[in-house]
Amino acid sequence: MDDDSRDFMKWIDALAKGIIAGAAIGYLFSLTDMMPPGKAVVLGGLAGCLAAITFKNRQDDKKDEEK
Numbered sequence: 001m002d003d004d005s006r007d008f009m010k011w012i013d014a015l016a017k018g019i020i021a022g023a024a025i026g027y028l029f030s031l032t033d034m035m036p037p038g039k040a041v042v043l044g045g046l047a048g049c050l051a052a053i054t055f056k057n058r059q060d061d062k063k064d065e066e067k
Contacts, residue, residue, distance in 0.1 A: 014056040015049060022048015 001009075026044020030037040 011056060014052045018048040018050075018052025018055070019045045020048070022046070022051065 023041045023045040025048070026040040026042070027037060029035065029044065030040035035043075
């Protein structure tokens, strides 16, 4: 695998983890009966996706500073 493929797979891995974690937190939030479960899972997944992108960008920036 070349470097571009590895970088792409790291992004996919980060996004997948963020979406799964966000959806799980959204479902747990839905147990408070403040929001329907479907909507909470979708919003949690979206928030997890955005959080994963932010986390990955910050992680990459720290690695670039170290070089």
